[in-house]
Amino acid sequence: MSLQSYRWLMTAANAPLERAAFYAEPGPGEVVVGVAGCGVCHTDLGYLYDGVRINHPLPLALGHEVSGRVVAAGAGAEGWTGKAAIVPAVLPCGACDLCRRGLGTICRAQKMPGNDIQGGFASHIVVPGRGLCEVDEARLAAAGLTLADVSIVADALTTPYQAVRRAGVKPGSLAVVVGAGGVGGYCIQIANAFGAKVVAIDIDDDKLHAMSLHGAALAIDSRGQDLKTIKGAVTDFAKKQHLGTTEWFIFECSGTAAGQLTAYGLLVHGATLSVVGFTMDKVELRLSNLMAYDARAIGNWGCPPESYPAALDLALEGKVQIKPFVEAHPLDDINRVLAAVHAGEIKKRAVLVPS
Ligand SMILES: [Zn+2]
Ligand SMILES: [Zn+2]
Numbered sequence: 001m002s003l004q005s006y007r008w009l010m011t012a013a014n015a016p017l018e019r020a021a022f023y024a025e026p027g028p029g030e031v032v033v034g035v036a037g038c039g040v041c042h043t044d045l046g047y048l049y050d051g052v053r054i055n056h057p058l059p060l061a062l063g064h065e066v067s068g069r070v071v072a073a074g075a076g077a078e079g080w081t082g083k084a085a086i087v088p089a090v091l092p093c094g095a096c097d098l099c100r101r102g103l104g105t106i107c108r109a110q111k112m113p114g115n116d117i118q119g120g121f122a123s124h125i126v127v128p129g130r131g132l133c134e135v136d137e138a139r140l141a142a143a144g145l146t147l148a149d150v151s152i153v154a155d156a157l158t159t160p161y162q163a164v165r166r167a168g169v170k171p172g173s174l175a176v177v178v179g180a181g182g183v184g185g186y187c188i189q190i191a192n193a194f195g196a197k198v199v200a201i202d203i204d205d206d207k208l209h210a211m212s213l214h215g216a217a218l219a220i221d222s223r224g225q226d227l228k229t230i231k232g233a234v235t236d237f238a239k240k241q242h243l244g245t246t247e248w249f250i251f252e253c254s255g256t257a258a259g260q261l262t263a264y265g266l267l268v269h270g271a272t273l274s275v276v277g278f279t280m281d282k283v284e285l286r287l288s289n290l291m292a293y294d295a296r297a298i299g300n301w302g303c304p305p306e307s308y309p310a311a312l313d314l315a316l317e318g319k320v321q322i323k324p325f326v327e328a329h330p331l332d333d334i335n336r337v338l339a340a341v342h343a344g345e346i347k348k349r350a351v352l353v354p355s
Helices: 042-049 137-142 149-154 158-167 184-193 205-212 227-240 257-265 288-292 305-316 331-342
Strands: 003-010 018-024 030-039 066-073 084-087 124-128 174-178 197-202 218-221 249-252 272-275 296-298 326-330 349-353
Touching: 003 124, 018 124, 030 084, 030 149, 042 331, 066 124, 066 149, 084 149, 137 305, 149 305, 149 349, 158 184, 158 249, 158 272, 158 305, 174 184, 174 227, 174 257, 184 197, 184 205, 184 249, 184 305, 197 205, 197 227, 205 218, 218 227, 227 257, 249 257, 257 272, 326 331, 331 349
Parallel strands: 174 197, 174 249, 197 218, 249 272, 272 296, 326 349
Antiparallel strands: 003 018, 030 066, 030 124, 030 349, 066 084
């Protein structure tokens, strides 16, 4: 069964996207998902505007935060037909040695929509059935969420979920999140849900205010403040909260050079620095501080599909709020929306919804 479909293609860097028709047809093990929504990520902007390399040759539909309904299935994936699902941003092959050892995020045969395969800025997307995260629509409705709303679980929520889980945040931890935007905002909420006291650092008052209502116990506006002052404020807070001044969990979510320097400068003894945001910019820092502080720095590429249900549960249980942080736009307005997100005119996570 093939379905008449359309997608918005990137044909060259910095060029407007072009709408193109195609027939969506599932191969063995694959499904066709009718897209309910696809979130616009900082990474999409990096591909389009900043020369970040894409694995698939152009033209390519970007978009890797996809939710929708399975409308057709290939051989072996028939069980998915009709189900609502979230498509993980990173789909491991499930069969290689790395996958068998539970290391799917570094699977070398992994597929990322909008990078390795055609993405979700489209009416339909063809993806492997394995690894999809089923969405219980009764629970979704009870939580006051739409299927389009939870598209952002595919990256903005699960990526920091994996970072917080892997870092080992637990009740009584102090977590510092640099960058309170699309990913950082969820990092704050998730660290709070894991029982940490959370400090949010950003240069945008509106974002800090929003996060002080959703999980940040302390919000620091870092504009015009030197590192010593910022670290002093976190230290004072830690002492007042009886959390101590060792073993902080620091999450760099801004994806900026300035944010990376701030995050690195907050290292304390036994700290864990998680690099969650991405930038092409370089920073100069003294790597030996890791040695001297007996600290560790860890990267983070996506989230294994097997962790998606637990991450989605946080949203369905109301421990992580999505609704205040997303806004839907028609998919056919994609060129205007991407430009507006790039220009900082849309501050919430934009979710593109096919008509
Ligand atoms: Zn992303
Ligand atoms: Zn694999």
